[in-house]
Amino acid sequence: MIELDARLRAVRDHAREAAEDLRARALSIDAEPHAMEQHLDSPAFAMIRESALPEEYRSASPAPAPALAGGDDPAGRGSCLESMVSVLELFRGDVGALLACPSPALAGVFVALLGDEEQKKRFYERVRTGRTWAFFAMTEPGRGSDATAMETRLERDGQGGWLLHGTKRYIGNGARGGIGVVFARTGPSPLHIRAALVELPASGWQAEPLDMVGLRGAALSEIRLDGVPVPGGMLLGEHLPATRRGIWGAVQTFNNMRMQVAAAAVGTAQAMAEYIARHRPGTPGTRRAVARAEAARSLVYEAAARIDRNPDRGYLSSAAKLGATRMAVETAHWAAAALGPAGLLDHPLLEKWTRDVCAFEFMDGTGNIQRLHVARGYQSGDADGR
Numbered sequence: 001m002i003e004l005d006a007r008l009r010a011v012r013d014h015a016r017e018a019a020e021d022l023r024a025r026a027l028s029i030d031a032e033p034h035a036m037e038q039h040l041d042s043p044a045f046a047m048i049r050e051s052a053l054p055e056e057y058r059s060a061s062p063a064p065a066p067a068l069a070g071g072d073d074p075a076g077r078g079s080c081l082e083s084m085v086s087v088l089e090l091f092r093g094d095v096g097a098l099l100a101c102p103s104p105a106l107a108g109v110f111v112a113l114l115g116d117e118e119q120k121k122r123f124y125e126r127v128r129t130g131r132t133w134a135f136f137a138m139t140e141p142g143r144g145s146d147a148t149a150m151e152t153r154l155e156r157d158g159q160g161g162w163l164l165h166g167t168k169r170y171i172g173n174g175a176r177g178g179i180g181v182v183f184a185r186t187g188p189s190p191l192h193i194r195a196a197l198v199e200l201p202a203s204g205w206q207a208e209p210l211d212m213v214g215l216r217g218a219a220l221s222e223i224r225l226d227g228v229p230v231p232g233g234m235l236l237g238e239h240l241p242a243t244r245r246g247i248w249g250a251v252q253t254f255n256n257m258r259m260q261v262a263a264a265a266v267g268t269a270q271a272m273a274e275y276i277a278r279h280r281p282g283t284p285g286t287r288r289a290v291a292r293a294e295a296a297r298s299l300v301y302e303a304a305a306r307i308d309r310n311p312d313r314g315y316l317s318s319a320a321k322l323g324a325t326r327m328a329v330e331t332a333h334w335a336a337a338a339l340g341p342a343g344l345l346d347h348p349l350l351e352k353w354t355r356d357v358c359a360f361e362f363m364d365g366t367g368n369i370q371r372l373h374v375a376r377g378y379q380s381g382d383a384d385g386r
C-alpha cells in the first residue's frame with residue numbers, strides 16, 4: 001500500500017481547498033452548464049488551469065501541484081502519483097464542476113505530445129486566459145470504440161491547406177470551445193488519420209450542445225464540419241514519423257488520461273459514501289462502501305506509482321478504471337437505496353452524483369475495451385512485474 005509522504009500530503013491538502021470551491025459550484029453548473037461566466041474567476045478553476053499548463057505559459061509561481069497530467073506527461077508536470085493524489089481530491093469535490101473548467105484538458109496532452117512550437121504557442125496562449133475551452137474531437141455517430149473507422153475527412157483545398165468535412169458527437173466542450181483538436185482521415189488506412197488544430201471562430205463549423213443526464217458540466221456536443229478550413233501548418237505531428245502522427249498520439253493521450261477517469265470514479269464514490277455517513281448515520285453498508293472506495297483509491301495510487309516506474313504499462317490504468325467505475329456505480333445504487341423512496345429529491349447533490357457515475361463507463365474507452373487492454377497485459381506477461 002502506498003503511504004503518502006509529507007510532500008504528497010501537502011499536495012492533497014492543497015487540492016482539498018479547491019475541491020470545496022468546486023463542490024460549492026456543483027449544483028449551479030449542473031443546472032446551467034452553459035452559464036459559466038460567474039464561475040470563471042474561481043480559485044479552483046485558476047488552480048486547475050495553471051496546473052495543466054506548461055511552465056512557460058503559467059502565471060502562478062511557484063507551480064501548483066499537477067492536477068490534470070499523467071506520469072509520462074509530455075509537458076513535464078510531475079509524477080502520475082502526484083497528479084492522482086491531487087486530482088482525486090478535486091474530483092471528490094465534484095467531477096462535473098471540474099470538467100466545466102476552461103483548461104487544456106485532453107487536447108492539451110495531445111498538443112504537448114504532437115504539436116510543434118508554433119502550434120503549442122497558439123494553443124496555450126488561448127487557453128491560458130481562462131476564457132477558452134479546449135475540445136478533443138474524435139468520436140463520431142456510430143464510430144466510438146473503433147476510432148480507426150472514423151469517416152470525417154481532411155481534403156486538400158488546392159492552396160496548401162485542408163478542409164474538414166464530417167460530424168463529431170459526444171465532444172466535451174464542443175459548443176463552448178475556442179480551440180482544439182479534430183481527428184480526420186486523409187486516406188483509407190489508419191496511418192491516414194491525422195489531427196488538425198482548429199481555432200474558432202471558423203467558417204463551416206456548427207456545434208450544438210447535447211441534452212445530458214449526467215456529468216452535465218462536461219457539455220458534450222455534436223459538431224458538424226462543412227468545409228472548415230485548416231491552414232497547412234495546423235496539422236499536428238507533421239515533424240514526426242508517419243507512425244507517430246494521429247492514432248499513436250491519441251492512444252498515448254488516452255493512456256495518460258484514463259487514470260483521471262479512474263480517479264473521477266473513486267472521488268465520486270468517496271463523496272457519496274461520506275455524504276450518507278453524514279446525513280444518514282448508521283445506514284447498513286456504510287463501512288463497506290467507505291472501505292471499497294478506500295481500496296479503489298489504493299489501487300489508483302498503486303497503478304500510478306507503477307506507471308511512474310514504467311510509463312508504457314498502459315493496461316494498469318485500464319485495470320484501475322475498470323474496477324473504480326464498477327465500484328462507483330454500485331456505490332450510487334447503495335446510496336440511493338439508503339435514502340429510501342423519494343429520498344433523492346431532498347438530496348440534490350447526491351441525486352446529481354448518482355447520474356454522473358453512469359458516464360465514467362464511456363470516458364476514455366468503455367469497460368469492454370478496458371477488459372481487452374487488461375487481457376493483453378496479462379498475455380504479454382507484464383501483469384506480474386513491478
Ligand SMILES: Cc1cc2nc3c(=O)[nH]c(=O)nc-3n(C[C@H](O)[C@H](O)[C@H](O)COP(=O)(O)OP(=O)(O)OC[C@H]3O[C@@H](n4cnc5c(N)ncnc54)[C@H](O)[C@@H]3O)c2cc1C
Pocket residue numbers: 106135136137138139142143144145146169170171172215218220359360362363364365366367368369
Ligand atoms: C462524459 C463523456 C465525455 C466524452 N468526451 C469525449 C470527448 O471529449 N471527445 C471524444 O472524441 N469523445 C468523447 N466521449 C465519447 C466516448 O469516447 C465514447 O462514448 C466511447 O469511445 C464509446 O463510444 P460509443 O459511445 O460510440 O460506444 P460504442 O463504441 O458503440 O460501444 C457500444 C458498446 O459496444 C461495446 N464494444 C465496442 N467495441 C467492442 C469490442 N471490440 N469488443 C467488445 N465490446 C465492444 C462497448 O464496450 C459498449 O458497451 C465522451 C463520452 C462521455 C460519456
